[in-house]
Amino acid sequence: MxxxxxxxxxxxxxxxxxxxxxxxxxxxxxxxxxxxxxxxxxxxxxxxxxxxxxxxxxxxxxxxxxxxxxxxxxxxxxxxxxxxxxxxxxxxxxxxxxxxxxxxLPAVLLAAAAELPDPLGAARYLDTCAACHGVQAQGYPQMQAPNLRLLGGWYIDQQLASYIRGWRGAEAHADIQGMWMRSIATHVGSGADLAALIGYIQTLGSQ
CATH class of the missing domain: 1.10.760.10 (Cytochrome c-like domain)
Structure with missing residues (x-):
């Protein structure tokens, strides 16, 4: 991916x-x-x-x-x-x-995925992401945390991989928010956990 x-x-x-x-x-x-x-x-x-x-x-x-x-x-x-x-x-x-x-510009809100939210993905999101990005992934401007519902699962997946690899958020280069995100990304997990997390965000769509 x-x-x-x-x-x-x-x-x-x-x-x-x-x-x-x-x-x-x-x-x-x-x-x-x-x-x-x-x-x-x-x-x-x-x-x-x-x-x-x-x-x-x-x-x-x-x-x-x-x-x-x-x-x-x-x-x-x-x-x-x-x-x-x-x-x-x-x-x-x-x-x-x-x-x-x-x-x-008018936001291009993505359509919510048709399937029901994966309980694993919901749990991972609420435990790991919601504090900064909001329960509905709407983002918090005061924390400069973006609205994840606008980004698309493919991009979230790509960027989490970049954080994990150190292509984003490396201590020698990044700002404090980037370093926080790298720390979080390395604890998100991979495989089924990561897919469930991204899938859950996609079920939120334009809610």
Whole structure:
């Protein structure tokens, strides 16, 4: 499940995005839209998560982390490296403007999975994730914890794998939230436990 998609296209886009970072607002948005979609809906084939409706402070922090190397630092993390190249030329005002733009777009809420919640997944989520992300996975802006219902199970799976591998959240690079998440991810478990946890989040959908 932990595949990174469309890497060749991401790398082709990265230099253009870095150049556009010093351009107009329209050029900045065009660079983002090439992977994340014109409406911030994301693109699983490119490994690009949805951005629309996500908390602005969270989005700004992630862009700042890419710019500073607190995220996208691992050479094995090809999609993170591509995003780091995209963010390299952004200044603080551009980061804030992009974050506000995508936060203001209508959220693309994912349809809830049809199956009943797995009791194991529910228990794992409530014990491990709910304190920061909310009982309904709605996120807590005051904690800069994103709304997980907007991200898609494929992306949550990919990012948990990155935390476990140290591609995100490594103490030598990450911010405090990233380090917390890595600590949590390493205790989530794998295999059936992880699948049940992600499956449970997907059953929440747009509730």
């Amino acid at each position: 932990h595949k990174i998609f469309g890497l060749s296209l991401l790398f082709l886009l990265a230099p253009a995005g870095a150049q556009a970072a010093n351009g107009t607002a329209a050029e900045l948005l065009a660079g983002c839209a090439s992977c994340h979609g014109a409406q911030g809906q994301g693109n699983q084939a490119l490994g690009a998560p949805p951005l629309a409706g996500q908390d602005a402070a969270y989005l700004a922090r992630q862009l700042s982390n890419f710019k500073s190397g607190r995220r996208g630092y691992a050479g094995q993390d090809a999609s993170g490296q591509a995003m780091r190249a995209q963010a390299a030329g952004l200044d603080e005002q551009q980061i804030a403007s992009l974050a506000q733009h995508y936060a203001g």
